[in-house]
Amino acid sequence: MAKSSSFPHLILPKGNIKDGLYYALRDAILDGRLSSGIKLPSSRALAEMMSISRNSVLAAFDRLLDEGYLLTKSSSGTYVVETIPDHLIQIQQDVAHSKQSKPQPLNINPYLESLLPAWKKQSLPSQGEKMFHVGVGCLDIFPHQLWGKLLTHAWRKSYHQLGESHDPRGYLPLRQAICHYVRSTRGINCNEEQIIIVNGIQQAIHLAAYTLLKPQDQVCLDEPGYDSALNIFRSFGVDVHPVSSDDEGMRIPEIIQDYTKSKLIYTAPSHQFPLGGTLSLSRRFMLLDWAAQQQKWIFEDDYNSEFRYRTHPIQALQGLDQQQRVIYSGTFSKMMFPEFRLGFMVVPENLINAFSLAKYYTDTRSSHLEQVALTLFIQEGHYARHVRKVRKACYERQQALIEAIQNHLADILTVQPTDSGIHLVCWLKNNWTEQAFIKKCTEAGLFVQPLSRYCQHSTQKAAVLFGYAAHNPDEIKENIEKLANMLRQDDNANFAGE
Template sequence: MATSLVLDASSQAPLHRQLYEALRASIVAGRLSPGTRLLSTRALAEQLDLSRNTVMNAYTQLLAEGYLVGQLGSGTYVARELPERRPAQRALIRPPSKGASPPPISKRGTTMAAAHAGLSATLGLIQSGMAFRLGTPSVDAFPSELWGRLLHRRWQRSWREVLSHQDPRGYLPLRQALADYLATSRGVRCGPEQVLIVNGSQQAISMVAQVLLDPGDAVWVEDPGYIVAQGVLKAAGATLVHVPVDEEGLNVEAAIRLSPNARLATVTPSSQFPLGITLSHRRRLELLQWAERSNAWVFEDDYDSEYRYVGRPLACLQGLTPDARVLYTGTFSKVLTPNLRLGYLVVPEALVETFVAARIFSDFQSAPLEQAVLTDFITEGHFSRHVRRMRTLYAERQALLVEEARRELAGLIDIGPADTGMHLLGWLPPEMDDRTAAERAAAAGISAPPLSAFRGQSSGRGALLLGYAAVPERDISEGVRRLAQALR
């Protein structure tokens, strides 16, 4: 395998980046055919006279993008279906053949299948291509060597504790560390007993739906908004009430007119997805007052609040007033890596026992070893340093994307900087359909999903969502040029 991998020690490009590109080119060209087993990271590092971390970083990037797949205890293989060859609008659930009786499934199963069918085209566009994939942190900047040392140390010192039975709420030192961090950085009012460790924000919203909603209950959702969370709510039998978002965020007055007796409101107040708007203080108070008055709840998804480039991160909804009727969630998928399936859910004291029961009946607990390593990562200060580094890196990548877009995409896309987040909106001319533009971009190997795919009842000017956090600088420049060619 190594004979086709030519690296240039004099190049300014990092060696892990060169190795990634060489492997990707061999896979795309077919020199490494689907299903081929790659050398182990140690063996390839010895062949190429590289550090093992260099090889691991390249493999990690290819795994995250779908060019490689790992099989536990077997090795790493070239994916049998590459990202470039995936149809953008493929349904993952095959329709039954003609004459075949449909399998007997529940109403909830039917609802889930229908919700997924509506997501498949958009998810295909998000996953295709390299630039400008959405909602993904920089895997190449993940502190893999440090994480490996912490992992090894934890295993050496406390493997018995790690393998023993754990509290379904999660590893107590991690919950304590999170309660302290959230209090100082986000203004969250909670103790460790109110923190539940979950497998990401999707599990958090799923548990909230199970505990707080009955089939048919109305739920306010932002429009445009996060369609994956909306799919979870649909699967739980909720009735979605699409509430318009304006320059102040979720329009609470409009929501009350549409459905005053809703049981739940789901919001992304720190950086509204996908528009990036911050919910105004006035709207925040209106939302909390409505929840108190209506005996309803607010689900606050603080998915990327760490990435605010102007001023300090804003205080969260949950901490604005004592005893706020708010359930607060965050995830490490946007800060560290999507494959670290760890997040947290902060619940009011009165609901702790009920949510612990829901956690037990869900999957009991998250991976204890990862929880223990994450605890060390936070308490030893690595997490705060990593966030500061990523904030600087992402601000630089955002600025480059704006600069390149203004030079190469003038007249095709209107784009400007944002104070928060990991993506920018590229606004299209009024006469250009954003779904058509997204499909053209996907055909050119560019991931740029359309804003209209995240709309429910609302309408408006079309735009493309351009993620920059996971895209190295040279790929931003190349991606902009390819996107310009596709749109022209």
Template sequence: MRCKQQAPFPLLLLEDGYIKENVYHTIRNAILDGRISTGIKLPSTRALAEMMSISRNSVIAGFERLIDEGYLYTKKGSGTYVCANIPDELIRTISHSQTISQPQYSTLNLNPLVATLSALWDKSRPNTNKRQMFNIGIGCVDQFPHELWGRLLGRVWRRSKQAIPNFNHPDGYLPLKKLLVDYVRSTRGVHCNEKQIIIVNGTQQAINLVAKVLLKQGDNVWLDDPSYDSARAILTAAGAEISPIPSDQEGMDITYGATHYGTAKLIYATPSHQFPLGTTLSLPRRLALLDWAQQNNAWIFEDDYNSEFRFLSKPIQALQGLDNHQRVIYAGTFSKMMYPGFRLGFLIVPEILSEAFTMMKYYSDSHCGYLEQAALAQFIQEGHYARHVRKIRKICHDRQNTFFNAINHSLSHIFNVQMTDSGIHTVCWIKAGYDINLILEQCRSLGFGAQPLSRYCIQNQNHNAILFGYAAHCENDIVDNIKLLSEKLCNIYPS
């Protein structure tokens, strides 16, 4: 054991963050890396609080935790000391942790699927910062009614004394499910009862549940090419064999899929608003897909993630509403209309599958949180959600037009903008003679979250385009940032 430190108590500086936690970590790390020797007496809590320019209560809380864990002890009438029996081996291990060799990633004996997914993860991981300009998949978050939502949460909380301890329904909060039956029937033409609805933590959990209930290792799954990259990753992680199906102006090419991948067990589709191209699956192809699924005992996962963002025409009836053979599993989400962190969605499954999906939901995470489900039920029942949807549609359409006009005014020599009647992002095709990598580099330098179309492609090579999300930004910000991009690109490509 080293001798006691005789020098004055070292100056300790807190890092940014939660102060009580940092008092604990600051002193603990100073002990373990040798800046404070074992056996030394610490300054009083009052003196240390003054030294660190924080409240005395924060220091007391940190001391109490260190005493509980055996780093410090007190002598009555004398003060607080660093324990003398902290092993040298522990101190050396911590203080020299930077020199400890780490095992090679390839030797960790992980599930091989981890390596399979790494390439997809590398594409998406740098873009998880949802605060970026023109990021993808975010609705009009600045229009969310925070105060109203807070009042609803408060009301539910005050009334929840009996409900919270007893809520454990894996399929969801029954009043919310009953309201959703009426809502999807009137807005999406979906036919169901509350027994068919499973409340889930967003679309990604919905895809996970579908994979767990319906697929075996090696089963074939149709996926649009290009398509939602997280769906591809989740289904790959479940052991599915992904079959890329070309998508054109009429949506997924059903004839191509039937000809080339006739043994598919599941078709993942976004018929109302193909992601990421924004097209709509034509009625002949919808009927062909339903017929093929029935004849081949296959299931269709209908991801209706964007149906409420239709601006000039009524929402197209969901594929599920045309299904006479109970082959469609329908998924809806609230995160686009509410905010990204609102992790509630729902599945509508054929009645024969209801028990299996409820069981799998229970063994995945038991159930979704009570408070948000109950507040959402109030939000819908009192008419707030319908009003919010009408408001968001108009604002989002205005922002789409603003983006379209800004691109055509400042960057029409570089981009062809693909406009659609719905959605919260736009595909900008790059004209001949311009380098997409160079343009993306300028977007990144401006802090844009715009994404290359190639991120969502499997085999499709026609991906010389960039996706810009516009819904989360006011019109002035859209115009100003397109001007900034134009200035950057004009320095490289003078007109």
């Protein structure tokens, strides 16, 4: 027999009547005013009680039925369900077992555990502390409205494909668009079968380590170099050898002579991170010849190739490779925005299956909707136009930063010349230490990075990195002047106290 009870007084919130009735009924069910198993008035009767249209009641009932709050019984009426849907996902905490337990041994991957102390100390910028943050592109000139329209178009185009089996290598039209683009702009020698869509270059490095390396294998990496690459390799138990650079880029002769057992060489030949050098053509051929003869793998990180302002880039290592020893990687996050986690790899043909398997068992595939939108962004010419716009803006911002440093901080910093990239390396003078200078920058709300962060061993010369792409020239000048004024005030205060 159905429960009976007086129907509670309902207050409809302002706005759409059918939505308001839905929320009023749901809240009454959740707080117990409409108890489990109670029979509701008919839609006609409730409409009369509430002085609203019957269609509004029917719409609210349908929504509550769909979500499992109500059920209908043939020739009987509409009832509140015995088990409220929300109760199925709410866990009653056992207070007796909620006390803090004693720390237990972690027993995690020992290679990863060794990285935890540095990770805990690593400082990340807060929402209000991102000025001069390294690695961030021109967020202010990204076509946000256009991208929103493309996402909507992508959804309409692809929602019916949800649930279908997709290639772990990524959306085929995107792989075809990327293939065409890198062949024409970077001289890459590939077909779409060799393209694998990844969630940024960090995942590309991870997949390379996962696929090609085992603990105690040896890898060569720039010194200073990309800290994420270093720690990804270390997390696999790989021995990483630091290789310094000179005017011709990474010292390839040093690798050939001293690190003959290295299985993989990680390099960013177009714009070495963080110093910004370019690997000379002669050393590129030297590295490729050695890798082919000794069966070594080369991981080419081309994270910054589109940020070149006056000189033409040298053809990518992959395009010069005749023996398919190079794994090439690129990213869109620098040109788009940091949260856009799509990049790509170009793998040798004989590694396609191995890398596809590694990608599948890492995360199955990258986000389908963003892949479709990016395909449209490239195919319709928006990406190429955006690249040209960003290059112009970045060059202006780079010059603004150089001029501001030379005008206000020349007694402290020497700017290292570069024709590419989205950050500047500045060498400290007059016995300034990285720690002391970074402390002053932090006090000024600036997220400047020390060069030592990217070194395996201590550096003899102190330097800092300023990211400039995300800030317009006026912001750059204003903040450099602010820092300079703060430093002068400190100097005057110290002088007065002597």
